[in-house]
Amino acid sequence: MTSASVLIAIAWIAGAQAAECPRPGTLGTSRVLSVDAASTPRVGLKSFPQTLPLAEHEVVLTFDDGPWPATTSRVLATLAQECVRATFFMIGKNAAEHPNLVRRIADEGHTIGHHTWSHRSQMRIKPGETTAEIDRGISAVEMALHGNATTTPTTPFFRFPGFESTPATLALLQSRGIVVFGADLWASDWNPMAPKQELTLIAARLKAAGKGIILFHDTKAQTAAMLAAFLRYLKDNGYHVVHVTGASLDSAKAP
Numbered sequence: 613m614t615s616a617s618v619l620i621a622i623a624w625i626a627g628a629q630a631a632e633c634p635r636p637g638t639l640g641t642s643r644v645l646s647v648d649a650a651s652t653p654r655v656g657l658k659s660f661p662q663t664l665p666l667a668e669h670e671v672v673l674t675f676d677d678g679p680w681p682a683t684t685s686r687v688l689a690t691l692a693q694e695c696v697r698a699t700f701f702m703i704g705k706n707a708a709e710h711p712n713l714v715r716r717i718a719d720e721g722h723t724i725g726h727h728t729w730s731h732r733s734q735m736r737i738k739p740g741e742t743t744a745e746i747d748r749g750i751s752a753v754e755m756a757l758h759g760n761a762t763t764t765p766t767t768p769f770f771r772f773p774g775f776e777s778t779p780a781t782l783a784l785l786q787s788r789g790i791v792v793f794g795a796d797l798w799a800s801d802w803n804p805m806a807p808k809q810e811l812t813l814i815a816a817r818l819k820a821a822g823k824g825i826i827l828f829h830d831t832k833a834q835t836a837a838m839l840a841a842f843l844r845y846l847k848d849n850g851y852h853v854v855h856v857t858g859a860s861l862d863s864a865k866a867p
Contacts, residue, residue: 633695639843641697642670642852648859649768649789654782656794656825659775663796666823669851673698674793675830676727676771679706679713686836688720694843697721697855700830701771701793704729704749711756718757723857725769725793726750733776742781746770767858769793791858796824799835807838815845 633640645664647655654660664672673691678684678700691698700717702724707714718724729749737745747763750770755761768790772781775794785792799814814826828835846853 635695639694639696639847639853641695641855643854645672645854645856646859647769647791647856649786649791652791653786654792654794656775657796658798659777659794660792663794664825664854664856666854667852668822669849670823670854671818671846671851672825672854672856673828674701674725674771674795674825675699675828676701677703677706677731678830679710679717680831681710681713683833683836684713684717684830687830687839688717688722690836690839690843691722692720693840694847696843696853697723698853699723699725699769699793699856701725701727701769702749702753703727703731704752707749707756708752714753714756721855723767723769723855724753724757725767725771726753726765726790727771728773731773733774736776739778739780742778743784746781746784764788765790769856769858793825795827797821798827801829801832801835805834807834807841810834810838811841811845814842818851 647664652662655663657663666672673696675687675698679702700722702714704726714724726746726749728745729752730745732745750763750765751761754764754766757766768788770785770790771793777792782792797814797817799810801810805813818824818826828839830836
């Protein structure tokens with residue numbers, strides 16, 4: 613590793629240990645990574661040349677497109693049972709319709725990121741509409757969280773719908789200090805399949821990758837049904853869950 617890489621890794625790693633789980637024998641959350649947009653503005657090998665500085669057998673769990681009451685609530689219950697923390701990239705329209713669920717996700721210790729207002733492809737709409745789609749989504753989530761319709765996100769994390777970015781939108785987010793998340797692997801849960809099939813697929817992909825940012829959708833019933841078995845798979849096979857937080861959020865909490 614180069615000296616520059618070492619410095620980046622140090623800047624990213626918070627060093628704080630996740631809160632201990634009150635129930636012994638659970639998977640738990642092993643550690644926290646504080647993500648610094650200045651050091652690494654984009655992560656996820658499916659879209660970018662770099663990703664999070666994870667050790668072998670470390671994973672970051674992310675969920676897109678929520679919140680959606682029936683399925684998101686089940687996902688949250690499963691994560692709570694194993695004391696696991698994840699990151700939820702929310703559609704602004706859904707957040708506006710279900711603000712109590714947005715606040716529940718935050719209250720249970722998960723990180724909240726942003727996923728536009730209505731999940732429109734940023735590559736297929738007019739360039740003049742892209743910023744409005746991004747900002748309206750951020751504003752809706754922040755309104756649900758804090759009652760403040762700001763376009764400055766509490767946690768500066770964003771994921772493009774379908775990973776469809778443009779040079780202009782990437783530059784915009786970088787200029788605003790917002791980290792763009794891709795993924796290192798995914799469950800392909802946008803395709804209908806049985807929960808057991810999804811488990812087999814994601815387990816095989818994780819075994820091949822060894823580590824990484826995993827993409828799920830908390831709006832999918834098959835994923836909500838599969839998640840408990842996947843967390844057992846992680847525990848039984850020596851994987852560790854890492855929780856990512858925004859560097860600006862950490863700074864705000866500092867005394």
